[in-house]
Amino acid sequence: MCIYTCIYTHNIYMYMCKSLTVATLNPQVKAVEYAVRGPIVLKAGDIERRLLQGEKLSFTDVIKANIGDAHAMGQQPITFLRQVVALCCFPELLSSPAFPDDAKQRAQRILQDCGGQSIGSYSASQGLQCIRRDVADYITHRDQGVPSDWNNVYLTTGASDGIMSILKLVVSGRGPSRTGVMIPIPQYPLYSAAISELDAVHINYYLDEDNCWALDIEELQRAYLDAKLHCQPRVLCIINPGNPTGQVQTKKCIEEVLHFAYEENLLVMADEVYQDNVYLPDCQFHSFKKVLYEMGPEYFNGVELVSFHSTSKGFTGECGFRGGYMEVLNMDPQVEAQLVKLLSVRLCPPVPGQAAMDVIVNPPKEHEPSYAQFTKEKSSVLDVLAHKAKLTEQFLNSVPGIKCNPVQGAMYAFPQIFIPPRAIQEAQSLSMAPDMLYCLRLLEETGICVVPGSGFGQREGTFHFRMTILPSPEKLQVLLGQLKGFHLRFLEEYSQEEPDSSRASEQPD
Numbered sequence: 001m002c003i004y005t006c007i008y009t010h011n012i013y014m015y016m017c018k019s020l021t022v023a024t025l026n027p028q029v030k031a032v033e034y035a036v037r038g039p040i041v042l043k044a045g046d047i048e049r050r051l052l053q054g055e056k057l058s059f060t061d062v063i064k065a066n067i068g069d070a071h072a073m074g075q076q077p078i079t080f081l082r083q084v085v086a087l088c089c090f091p092e093l094l095s096s097p098a099f100p101d102d103a104k105q106r107a108q109r110i111l112q113d114c115g116g117q118s119i120g121s122y123s124a125s126q127g128l129q130c131i132r133r134d135v136a137d138y139i140t141h142r143d144q145g146v147p148s149d150w151n152n153v154y155l156t157t158g159a160s161d162g163i164m165s166i167l168k169l170v171v172s173g174r175g176p177s178r179t180g181v182m183i184p185i186p187q188y189p190l191y192s193a194a195i196s197e198l199d200a201v202h203i204n205y206y207l208d209e210d211n212c213w214a215l216d217i218e219e220l221q222r223a224y225l226d227a228k229l230h231c232q233p234r235v236l237c238i239i240n241p242g243n244p245t246g247q248v249q250t251k252k253c254i255e256e257v258l259h260f261a262y263e264e265n266l267l268v269m270a271d272e273v274y275q276d277n278v279y280l281p282d283c284q285f286h287s288f289k290k291v292l293y294e295m296g297p298e299y300f301n302g303v304e305l306v307s308f309h310s311t312s313k314g315f316t317g318e319c320g321f322r323g324g325y326m327e328v329l330n331m332d333p334q335v336e337a338q339l340v341k342l343l344s345v346r347l348c349p350p351v352p353g354q355a356a357m358d359v360i361v362n363p364p365k366e367h368e369p370s371y372a373q374f375t376k377e378k379s380s381v382l383d384v385l386a387h388k389a390k391l392t393e394q395f396l397n398s399v400p401g402i403k404c405n406p407v408q409g410a411m412y413a414f415p416q417i418f419i420p421p422r423a424i425q426e427a428q429s430l431s432m433a434p435d436m437l438y439c440l441r442l443l444e445e446t447g448i449c450v451v452p453g454s455g456f457g458q459r460e461g462t463f464h465f466r467m468t469i470l471p472s473p474e475k476l477q478v479l480l481g482q483l484k485g486f487h488l489r490f491l492e493e494y495s496q497e498e499p500d501s502s503r504a505s506e507q508p509d
Contacts, residue, residue, distance in 0.1 A: 039436075040066065040436075040439055040440065040443060040449060040450075040451060040452070041064075041066055041067075041449065043440065043443060043444075044062050044064060044066070044443055044449040047062055047443065047444075047447065048061075048062050057447070058445065058446075059446055059447035059482075060447075061447060062443075062447045062448075062449055063447060063448050063449065063471060063475065063478075063479050064449045065448060065449060065450050065467040065468045065470075065471060065479060066449045066450055066451045066466075066467075066468070067468065068243075068312070068313065068319075068410075068411045068412065068468050068470065069317075069319050069470070070313075070316075070317025070319070070411075070470050071317055071318070071319065071320070072319075073468070073470040073471050073472070073475075074471070074472050074475075075317050075381065075470065076377075077316075077318070078315065078316050078359075078374065078377050078378065078381075079370075079373060079374070079377060080100075080102075080103060080359060080363070080364055080370045080373070080374045080377075081316055081318065081356055081359040081360070083099055083100070083103040083370075084103050084106045084107050084110075084355060084356075084358070084359050085321070085352055085355050085356055085359075086099075087099060087103060087104060087107035088107045088110055088111060088119045088351075088352065088355045089119055089352060091107070091111060091117075094107065094108065100368075100369045100370045101368075101369060102364050102365075102368040102369055102370050103370060106358065106359065106362065107355075109130055110128065110130060110131065110354075110355050110358060112130075113128045113129060113130040113131075114128065114351065119351045119352060119355065120351070121351070122347055122348050122351075123155075123348045123349075123351055123354065124348065125340060125343040125344040125346075125347065125348055126153075126154045126155065126340065126343065127153075127154060127155025127156075127325070127348065127349060127354050128155070128351070128354055129150070130358075131155060131354050131355070131357060131358040131361075132150045132151075132153040132154075132155060132325075133150045134358050134361050134362040135148075135150070135153045135155075135325050135327075135357070135358075135361050136148040136149060136150035136152075136153050136327075137361070137362075138360075138361035138362065139153075139287075139289070139327060142275075142287065142290075143287055143289060143290035143293070144290070146289060146290050146293045148289075148327065152327050152328050152329060153325055153326075153327050154325060154326050154327075154328065154339075154343065155323070155324070155325050155349050155354050155357060156308075156324040156325055156326055156349050157322045157323075157324065157346075157349040157350060157353065158310050158311075158312055158319075158322045158323065158324045158353075159271065159273045159308040159309065159310040159312070159324040159326070160190055160324075161322075161324065161346075161349065162306070162308050162324060162325070162326035163190065163191070163194065163269065163271070163308060164194055165326075165339065165342055165343060166267075166269060166306050166326070166339075167181065167194050167195070167198055167200070167235070168198065168342060169335065169338065169339060169342065170234055170235050170267060171198040171199070171200040173231075173232060176230060176231065176232070177231075177232050178199075178200065178201050178231045178232065179200045179201065179231065179232060179234050179235070180200065180201040180202075180203045180227045180231035180232060180233040180234060180235075181195050181200050181201065181202065181203060181233075181234070181235040181237060182203040182204075182205055182220070182223060182224065182227075182233060182235065182236045182237060182266070183195070183202065183203065183204060183205070183237045184205060184206075184207050184215070184237070184238065184239060184242070185204045185205065185206050185207065185456075185457035185458065185459075186207065186244050186245055186414060186453065186456035186457050186458055186464070186466075187237075187239065187456055187457055188239060188243045188244065188271070188456070189455055189456060191237055192457070201227065201230070201231040203223050203224070203227040203231070203233055204223060204457060205219050205220050205222075205223035205224075206219055206223075206459055207242070207245060207247070209405065209416065209459070209462070212247055212405045212406060212408070213242055213245040213246070213247035213405060213414075214247065214249070214250075214253060215238070215249055215253050215257060217253075217256045217257070217260060220236075220257070220260055221260070224260075224264060233264070233266065234266060234267060235266060235267050235268075235269060236257070236260075236261050236266045236267070236268050236269070237269045237271065238257060238268065238269070238270050238271065238288070239271040240254070240270065240271070240272060240274075240285075240288075241274040241275070241277055241278060241285065241408065241409030241410040242274075242409070242410060243271075243274065243410050243411075243412060244410075244412045244414045244451075244453075244456050244466035245405070245410075245412075245414045246389070246405070246406075246407040246408055246409055246410045246411075246412050246413060246414065247405070247408050247409070248278055248280075248283040248284070248285060248408040248409040249286075250286075251284075251286045251291060254286055254288060254291045255291055255295060258288065258291060258292050258295060258299060258303055259295070259299075261303055262299055262302060262303050266304075267304040267305075267306070268288060268303060268304065268305045268306070269306050269308070270287075270288035270289075270305065270306070270307040270308065271308050272285075272287060272288070272307050272308060272309055273308060273309055273310040273312065273313045273314075273324075274313050274314070274409055274410040274411070275287070275309065275314070276313070276314035276315055276382070277313060277314060277315075277382070277385065277409050277410050277411060278408065278409040279382075279385065279386035279389045279390070279407065279408060279409060280386075280406065280408050280409075283408045283409065285409070287307065288305060288307055289305060289307055289327070289329065292305060292329075301330065302330065303329075303330060304329065304330045304331060305328075305329040305330065306326055306327070306328050306329070306331075307326065307327050308324065308325070308326050309324060309325055309326075310323065310324040311323035311324060311353060311356045311357050311360060312324075313410075313411065314360065315377075315378045315381040315382050316356070316359075316360060317381075317470075318356050321350065321352055321353040321356040322349070322350055322353045323349070323350070323352075323353030323354060323355075323356045323357035323360075324349075324353075324357065325357060363378075384473065385411070385469065385470075387473065388469040388470075388471075388473060388476055389406075389407035389408075389413075389469055390407070391473070391476065391477075391480075392404070392407060392413045392467075392469050392476065392480065393405070393406050393407050393413065395480045395484070396413060396415045396480070398484075399483075399484045399487055399488070400488070400491070401417060401418035401487060401491050402415050402416070402417055402418070402487060403415060403416045404416070407469065411468050411469055411470055412466050412467065412468055412469065413466070413467050413469060414453065414456075414464050414465075414466050415464060415465065415467075416453075416462055416463065416464050417435065417438065417463050417464060417465065417487070418463075418491070419434045419435065419438060419463050419494075420491060420494035420495045421494075422494040422495070423437060423438070423490070423494040426494075433452055433454035433463075434463055435452035435453050435454050435463040435464060435465060436452045436454060438452065438463070438465070438490065439451065439452045439465055441486070441490065442465075442483070442486050445486055445489075446482045446483070446485075446486050447482075448479055448482060448483060448486075450465045450466060450467040451465060451466045451467075452464075452465055453465055453466065467479075
């Protein structure tokens with residue numbers, strides 16, 4: 001037997017002996033898609049490696065505008081937050097004069113709540129009690145006196161962990177009783193991925209692009225009634241400010257949504273991780289909890305509401321700490337006991353992330369030594385983001401074939417792009433979405449990495465991409481300029497008439 005036959009036979013044998021194969025893999029895992037870190041990003045990583053190996057391309061670096069990772073795009077950490085976390089991680093620094101007293105006081109308070117006064121110990125599954133109390137105080141202050149009970153606060157591994165935990169609680173049933181989860185389209189693909197993983201039913205409701213991505217209550221009702229024919233709608237997810245759409249919902253809209261949830265007995269999941277990221281003077285963040293309270297006791301004591309926040313966004317952008325919290329309202333006590341049990345399985349969220357979350361909800365006070373620097377750094381980050389939001393919207397709307405709604409909040413633009421019929425046909429021949437073809441070509445020709453709108457969901461016949469506004473103003477200008485040049489070339493290439501092959505083959509007399 002030749003050596004090649006031996007190798008082939010060995011490989012076949014090894015494959016047949018594996019317990020876990022694509023055929024035996026959990027089908028719900030195969031159904032999961034997450035466009036933010038999908039094939040476009042893998043391609044971008046491959047191009048980066050080629051550039052590092054010295055390959056000459058028409059650009060010198062890859063601009064990753066695909067994900068809301070502020071520090072990866074050059075944003076500097078907030079000094080006070082890093083000081084507190086550093087002191088928690090290395091308490092020997094508490095005697096150093098290089099650290100202000102207010103940072104030391106916060107670190108000491110957190111360490112006193114840790115087992116062995118070490119941030120390396122497990123916390124309670126719900127998180128450190130002192131931080132949960134600070135979160136409750138923050139919510140009460142944010143909502144102008146609406147009470148918050150720290151017992152309803154759970155610290156989480158980023159907002160994503162809390163979202164997954166709540167969805168695990170509510171998903172059940174088979175056939176017509178299978179749980180349906182209402183999600184906005186476009187949506188952050190964590191939701192569709194989690195729903196697929198848990199084998200629940202996606203119930204898509206479409207945001208109104210022509211009205212700055214507003215939430216239309218009639219569209220909610222349509223989606224709900226259609227879904228009731230084949231599943232049991234039990235959850236309504238809202239992202240405000242919006243991702244990927246960047247809208248900030250009005251108070252009236254939130255009232256209508258909560259009334260709808262009350263009437264249909266739906267649990268509301270309010271993703272509010274961008275609550276600090278509001279840029280337009282005529283827009284204001286309204287928490288779902290505050291609006292619910294103002295609707296009266298019948299609503300405030302009746303609607304099941306879970307709201308989420310995170311260290312990853314806002315003005316801190318501390319994605320890597322994986323800190324977050326959720327506040328749970330009106331959950332059945334027996335169900336809440338099951339939630340605690342579920343959270344206990346993963347022991348506790350990262351304690352350094354809990355400490356980072358504490359700084360966000362318990363920043364320096366006006367009389368404390370770090371207040372001036374903290375306020376200056378916070379304002380600087382948010383002012384620059386507001387400038388870049390306006391710059392991005394105005395620039396994109398100046399490009400023929402691109403239409404972009406105002407970036408009212410969050411960290412992204414989600415422009416609609418015109419794709420010529422010939423490009424659509426080419427994408428179909430390659431078995432890919434037309435905006436995926438567009439984004440791949442953009443990456444290959446300019447090094448700009450954005451995410452196709454098809455990864456977030458969009459109305460049939462429309463095409464979009466999501467880009468973050470996080471690059472520095474200088475790099476953002478470069479990105480937008482290169483994007484414009486590519487888009488115009490793309491339109492020109494695919495708008496030209498194809499030559500008539502029969503006439504082209506004719507020879508002149």
